[in-house]
Amino acid sequence: QKEVEQNSGPLSVPEGAIASLNCTYSDRGSQSFFWYRQYSGKSPELIMFIYSNGDKEDGRFTAQLNKASQYVSLLIRDSQPSDSATYLCAVLTTDSWGKLPFGAGTQVVVTP
Amino acid sequence: GAVVSQHPSRVICKSGTSVKIECRSLDFQATTMFWYRQFPKQSLMLMATSNEGSKATYEQGVEKDKFLINHASLTLSTLTVTSAHPEDSSFYICSARRASAVSNQPQHFGDGTRLSIL
Numbered sequence: 001q002k003e004v005e006q007n008s009g010p011l012s013v014p015e016g017a018i019a020s021l022n023c024t025y026s027d028r029g030s031q032s033f034f035w036y037r038q039y040s041g042k043s044p045e046l047i048m049f050i051y052s053n054g055d056k057e058d059g060r061f062t063a064q065l066n067k068a069s070q071y072v073s074l075l076i077r078d079s080q081p082s083d084s085a086t087y088l089c090a091v092l093t094t095d096s097w098g099k100l101p102f103g104a105g106t107q108v109v110v111t112p
Numbered sequence: 113g114a115v116v117s118q119h120p121s122r123v124i125c126k127s128g129t130s131v132k133i134e135c136r137s138l139d140f141q142a143t144t145m146f147w148y149r150q151f152p153k154q155s156l157m158l159m160a161t162s163n164e165g166s167k168a169t170y171e172q173g174v175e176k177d178k179f180l181i182n183h184a185s186l187t188l189s190t191l192t193v194t195s196a197h198p199e200d201s202s203f204y205i206c207s208a209r210r211a212s213a214v215s216n217q218p219q220h221f222g223d224g225t226r227l228s229i230l
Contacts, residue, residue, distance in 0.1 A: 032216035043118075043205045043224040044156070051216060088156070092216060098144050098209060100219050104155045 003027065004091050006103035013083075013110050019076040021106045023089030026070070032092035033065055033072045038105065039085045048074065079110045115139050116208050118222025125196065126230055132192045133225045135206030141186040142208035146219060147179070150203045162189040186211065196229045203227075 006023050013019040025033075032051055036044035050056045050063040050072065064073040072091070076083055086105040093101060115138040123131050135145055145162040160181050161169045168181035178200075180192040189208075193200055203226050207219035 032218075034218050036221075041203075043221040044207075046218050046220060049218055090219075099146070099158060099161060100207075102156050 002103075003093060003101040004089055004103040006087075006089050006106045008104055009107040009109075011106055011108045013076075013079045013108060015079060015081060015110055015112050017079055019079045019083065019108050019110070021074045021076075021087050021089075021108070022071060023073070023091075023103055024071045025089075025091040025093075027091070027093040028067075028070060030067075030070075030091045030093045033063070034090040034092075034100070035061075035063060035072075035074045036088040036090060036102075037085045038088060044088055076108070079108075081110050081112055084108060084110045114208075114210060114220040116206065116220045116222040118206050118225055120225060121223060122226045122228075124228045124230065127197050128195055129229070130192055130194045131196055131227060132190055133204055133206070133227075135189045135191070135208065135222050137187045137208040137210075137220075140208075141211045142189075143186060143211040144209045145183060145189040146207045146209075147181060147189075147191050148205045148207065150205060150224075152203075156205070159191075193227065196227070198229045201227055201229045
């Protein structure tokens, strides 16, 4: 089983709608969870991190963490064409020695 | 902020050339830096973990004699691709974690280096 799993997509979202991305992880002891955005041809950019169960909001982005079910989600409200990118979930596990296992990423396409 | 500078951004060179890529944390100290490679339309692949003042830890299948890593200071790590060949052409990205007593620091990425070997 992979440490971090995401649906590869593409996830097609109409402009103005909510994009919902999910990520599951295998290490129950994981404490830190990160979402990165990667535009085509560019390097990843940190957009959200969450450490505690529940929701964390930052502008149009909301991260949701459920440790009991071992998943973390990212919601993008009022999706814009500029949100079209691949979103990478990363989970800091207890035995990763500082490495950050990434999911394969979910491609989001926001259509005007 | 947490700014990571990577240089050069693009390299085009002949087969057999060695290429050095620098990764600097500009506004924080990084005891650990990471080197990734990404082929078109594929996932990030971790190549090695670079620790300041010690030898790098390479992932399985990555040739340490081919990809030389030096992390001489808390703000600089270098990756040298030795005797590069066309199959080494890829997008190389570094990242850095802020030195901290807490272990939950995220990685911050440089802008990447696009390497093309002719």
